[in-house]
Each structure stands twice: as C-alpha cells, then as structure tokens.
Amino acid sequence: MHSNPAQYDLIAPTTLEAVLDILASEPGHYTPLAGGTEIMVALGAGRLPRKPLVSLQHLDELRFIEVLDSEITIGARTTFTDIRRDAVIATDFPLLNLAASWTGSVANQNRGTIGGNIVNGSPAADSPPALLVYDAVLTLISTRGTRLMPYGDFHLGYKKTALAPDELVHSITLQRDFKDYIPYIRKVGTRNAQAISKVAIAALARMNNGTVEDIRIGAASLRDRPTRLPATESVLQNQALTVETLGPLLEKARAALRRETLPIDDIRSTARYRSAVAGNLLEEFLRTLVAV
Amino acid sequence: MTTITFTVNNESRTIEAPPMKRLLDVLREDLHLTGAKEGCGEGECGSCSVLMNGELVNSCLVSALQAEGAAITTIEGIAVGQKLHPIQQCFLEKGGAQCGICTPGMILATHHLLEKYPQPTLLQIQEGLAGNLCRCTGYTRIFDAVQAAANQPGKP
Numbered sequence A: 001m002h003s004n005p006a007q008y009d010l011i012a013p014t015t016l017e018a019v020l021d022i023l024a025s026e027p028g029h030y031t032p033l034a035g036g037t038e039i040m041v042a043l044g045a046g047r048l049p050r051k052p053l054v055s056l057q058h059l060d061e062l063r064f065i066e067v068l069d070s071e072i073t074i075g076a077r078t079t080f081t082d083i084r085r086d087a088v089i090a091t092d093f094p095l096l097n098l099a100a101s102w103t104g105s106v107a108n109q110n111r112g113t114i115g116g117n118i119v120n121g122s123p124a125a126d127s128p129p130a131l132l133v134y135d136a137v138l139t140l141i142s143t144r145g146t147r148l149m150p151y152g153d154f155h156l157g158y159k160k161t162a163l164a165p166d167e168l169v170h171s172i173t174l175q176r177d178f179k180d181y182i183p184y185i186r187k188v189g190t191r192n193a194q195a196i197s198k199v200a201i202a203a204l205a206r207m208n209n210g211t212v213e214d215i216r217i218g219a220a221s222l223r224d225r226p227t228r229l230p231a232t233e234s235v236l237q238n239q240a241l242t243v244e245t246l247g248p249l250l251e252k253a254r255a256a257l258r259r260e261t262l263p264i265d266d267i268r269s270t271a272r273y274r275s276a277v278a279g280n281l282l283e284e285f286l287r288t289l290v291a292v
Numbered sequence B: 001m002t003t004i005t006f007t008v009n010n011e012s013r014t015i016e017a018p019p020m021k022r023l024l025d026v027l028r029e030d031l032h033l034t035g036a037k038e039g040c041g042e043g044e045c046g047s048c049s050v051l052m053n054g055e056l057v058n059s060c061l062v063s064a065l066q067a068e069g070a071a072i073t074t075i076e077g078i079a080v081g082q083k084l085h086p087i088q089q090c091f092l093e094k095g096g097a098q099c100g101i102c103t104p105g106m107i108l109a110t111h112h113l114l115e116k117y118p119q120p121t122l123l124q125i126q127e128g129l130a131g132n133l134c135r136c137t138g139y140t141r142i143f144d145a146v147q148a149a150a151n152q153p154g155k156p
C-alpha cells in the first residue's frame, strides 16, 4: 500500500545547528532524511512512521572524507560513490571500498549514504561488517554535545541502535593501521549486482611466518544485527596455518561459527543455507592464508 | 505544500507540491514530462532514472524538496533540438529498444556511464547499467548500442 506523501511534512534547514535544535525540541518526533534510499522505499510501501522529516541535504559539513596521517574520518552524509572515488579508502580500507561498490546500483550509490546504512541497522547491510572489522569509532552529535562510541557498541538488536532520539551520526573514524593485513570480503546474494546479501563476510588477517597474529571477522545476516565473530576469531588467533593444520582448524572454526551465529529463515534465504555458506566463506578465506 | 524551484532540462521551473512528493511524480504530473517511467517504485528497476546535478538517480526515491535548486535532466532534455542524441541514435540502430519502457532510463544511465568512462569495457557497461532492468531485449543489444555510442563523435 502506498502512503500519501501529502501526509508527511519535510523541512530542510541550512545549518547543522538548526537540525540539531529541531531534533532536540521534541526528541523522537522527527525522522532524519539523508539519501532517502531506505525512507522513500518505506514511504512507498506504506511502512514509514507518520512523523515529520528533517532533511540533511544542506549539511555539507556532514559530507566529507578527512585524511590524516594516522586516521581517516568519513562524514555520515558521504555517499557510496564518494567512498568508491577516494584513493586512501581504496588502498587502506579495501573492504569498505568493495562493500560500497556493491551496495545497490550506481544510482543507489549516488544517493545512499554511509550514515543511513548504519542507522537503518539492517543485519544484511554491506558496510557494517567492514566497519566492525576496522574497529570504527562513531562520533554522535546533538545539542548536548558530541560523544564517541566504538561502532561495535552501536547495534543493540534487530534494527535497534544506541543512537539517542535527538542525535545524529556525525562521522565515522578509522585508524590507518591495517596495511599489513590480508583482506577478504565476499557477499552471497541472488545475483551479483544490486541484491541484498543472503550472507556476507568481511575479514582481515595479519600473518607472521605462517602464524595468525591477528584475525578479525565481520558478518552480515548471521545474527539479528551486523556482528563480529569473536569466538571464531579466538579459535584461529595465534595458530600456525599450514596445509596439515588447516583441516582440523577449519573444523573447530566452523563449529565456533555455528555456535555463535543465529541466522534466521526469511524471504531471502534459510538459516541452514546461511550457516553452511558462512562456513564455506571462512574456509575460502583461510585457504588464502595458508603459507603466507 | 512547499514552493520548490529547480532547473529541468535547462529551464527554471517553480512548483507547489507536498515536500515528500516523489520527484518522479513531480516530473510526470506537475511538469507533464512523462519520459521517466515508474516500474517498481522502489529503486530496483531504473526506469525512472534521471540526472540530478549530473549524477544518475532514481527519481522514485528522491523527494521533491530534495530536488530544490538542483539541475535535472530527463530524457526529454537529451535530444539536441529535433536531432536525436548519438546515444539515442545508437539504441535505435542496434535494436537496443523494444517496448521502450526501460529505454529513457537506459539512455540516461548510458549518458552517465560515458561521462565517467568514455571507452567503457563490457564489464563497466554491465556494472553501469546493472540498476536498469529490461524485460525485452536480453541486454546484448543494449550493450552493443552503448559500445556503438562510445565510438561516436559528439557524445556527452
């Protein structure tokens, strides 16, 4: 059922201060609107809460990529196209570059923002696993000031986040510490382009003489929220990876992964399929690490 | 209702519309530009594609107020006077259009693609048009048309 757009008010203040004042005036009463690729679909489907909206379209101060020697900060209103164009993200954070490259079509990437992707909180979204693996830190902002939050603490449940009703995501900061890591990312969906994932894994490993010095695994669609897989990571941490050890290690890692994930049956896939494919992706990743 | 002023095909236009009205409906209903089509209404099919400040967007996912001040190009603004744009000519010659529902979107997506990659590889064409669905042609003729357009003088 289509909603009637005439029943929704939308304002577009020209400063961040004005947007924050409006959000603070009646916390929870206004819905922020960024690229609209989630909100306009919800409107069309008749499931957009009947609340007035406040557009972030004029807030250029939320659309930036700031590169420092030690870290990079991405404004919440940065689009996936902006992310794909950034040379530092491509070299230092390849998982994020690739996730952006398959977040819907070109038209979708021209409008969709990274802030909207994480606040929407879908367990299937593409950038969260990469951001979790890179230990991203969020800057949240309201009239009360700004606060920093490890991105790992942001998702609280199915489409539930730690964002307060008067807050915006301001930006996302990543440390440039991952140059020596081997990246792995794969999204499994119904078709290569433009399909929401059934399962996705984004991972990094730093190897030293065949031993796993540090491993980080992020996943989409394996729990009710985007998630790291800490138990699976700790099975692999500090282990020597050789042709001989790979088999037994994989078995332990697959078991840990099954225990710590709770995939669901839904319109896109089944829990059994998701669990099996996630194990296969893990195997594909570990095989690339053998003898590195 | 909100007053919204923007540029459509190089002409300044001002309309009164609910601010959350879809740009697609503003174009079709308020401005009678019916080239952009509604296929899915949810960002999946690309038949409503237009250029907004030079970027390809799905007009079914842009609210009217978000287009305030923007420069919009629709399929009606692509031809040069009475003369077809080289991309349109190539779609015609290569059989890249059958029923025509996807064609306005395909042509704008091609326009956007050729600005980015003047000589696109097949893979770049496939990625650039992945958000535009066609139920008729089987895509091969569309890809041929895009390649032919890339080799034309006087494209975008």
Ligand SMILES: Cc1cc2nc3c(=O)[nH]c(=O)nc-3n(C[C@H](O)[C@H](O)[C@H](O)COP(=O)(O)OP(=O)(O)OC[C@H]3O[C@@H](n4cnc5c(N)ncnc54)[C@H](O)[C@@H]3O)c2cc1C
Binding pocket: A031, A032, A033, A034, A035, A036, A037, A038, A039, A040, A041, A056, A076, A077, A102, A103, A104, A105, A108, A111, A112, A113, A114, A115, A116, A117, A118, A119, A120, A124, A125, A126, A127, A167, A168, A169, A170, A194, A195, A196, A197, B042, B043, B044
């Ligand atoms: C056809 C199609 C294909 C898609 N494919 C993919 C895909 O492959 N992978 C994927 O991950 N997603 C996909 N998406 C989903 C969507 O494009 C992304 O989630 C996108 O990042 C949403 O960003 P937006 O700016 O458009 O969000 P909006 O729709 O503007 O907002 C989404 C939510 O975030 C809130 N919000 C936005 N910005 C802020 C902020 N700065 N602070 C606080 N709250 C904020 C809004 O209030 C709203 O609740 C697809 C969508 C469509 C229509």
Ligand code: FES
Binding pocket: B037, B038, B039, B040, B041, B042, B043, B044, B045, B046, B047, B048, B049, B058, B059, B060, B061
């Ligand atoms: S009608 Fe807009 S993408 Fe299908």
Ligand code: FES
Binding pocket: B096, B097, B098, B099, B100, B101, B102, B103, B133, B134, B135, B136, B137
């Ligand atoms: S020509 Fe009919 S949908 Fe493409």
